[in-house]
Amino acid sequence: MAHPNADLFRKGFEAMVAGDMARMGDMIADDAKWHWPGTSRVSGDFEGKEAILAMFAEPMPEGMTWQSELHAVLADDEHTVALIKNTVVRNGETIQNDVVQVFHIANGKVTEAWITSVDPAALEAVFGA
Numbered sequence: 001m002a003h004p005n006a007d008l009f010r011k012g013f014e015a016m017v018a019g020d021m022a023r024m025g026d027m028i029a030d031d032a033k034w035h036w037p038g039t040s041r042v043s044g045d046f047e048g049k050e051a052i053l054a055m056f057a058e059p060m061p062e063g064m065t066w067q068s069e070l071h072a073v074l075a076d077d078e079h080t081v082a083l084i085k086n087t088v089v090r091n092g093e094t095i096q097n098d099v100v101q102v103f104h105i106a107n108g109k110v111t112e113a114w115i116t117s118v119d120p121a122a123l124e125a126v127f128g129a
Contacts, residue, residue, distance in 0.1 A: 005105045006075035009082055012110070013070055021053050028052060029109040036115045040124050064090040071098075080105055097122050 002010075008027055015023040034046040034055070046052045060066060071083040079102065086097040098118040104111050117123040 002073075003075035003077075004108075005077070005080045005103075006073045008105060008108060008110075009073050009075065009080045009103060010070065013068070013082070013084075016056065017068055021057055024056070025049055025053050027108075027110055029106070029111045032110055033112045034115075035113065038117075038120055038124050061090065063092075064088065078104060078106070095122050095125065 012024055012027045015021075015027070028049045030049050031047075032049055032052060034052045036043050036046075036055075041058065042055060044055075046055050065088070067087045069085045069087075071085050073083075074081045082101045082103075084099045084101060086099060088095045088097060100116045100118070102114045102116075104113075
């Protein structure tokens with residue numbers, strides 16, 4: 001049996017992959033914070049559910065496809081850590097990018113998230129500045 005916070009993450013991940021922002025929003029606290037390092041268009045510190053969902057709703061750059069595969073989820077009563085394999089194709093170039101996501105969870109909602117790419121330069125190249 002999986003920890004409830006692992007289940008919460010899996011449901012949120014499925015919603016993100018499906019582009020279901022409403023379902024994803026149900027799992028994010030109104031005052032949540034999201035941290036994504038770097039200088040690309042998806043980088044920064046996003047505060048509040050609306051800002052976080054707006055970042056996810058941004059259209060993909062022209063000529064880009066994205067696939068995410070959930071590799072593993074670890075959870076306890078306050079945190080969830082996910083290992084994710086991303087495959088991005090942009091203008092014919094394929095980039096593999098592994099990501100570690102750490103979530104703080106309280107009362108069944110994500111309250112803060114930290115995203116770390118194993119290869120930050122590859123992520124920057126995908127999204128550009």
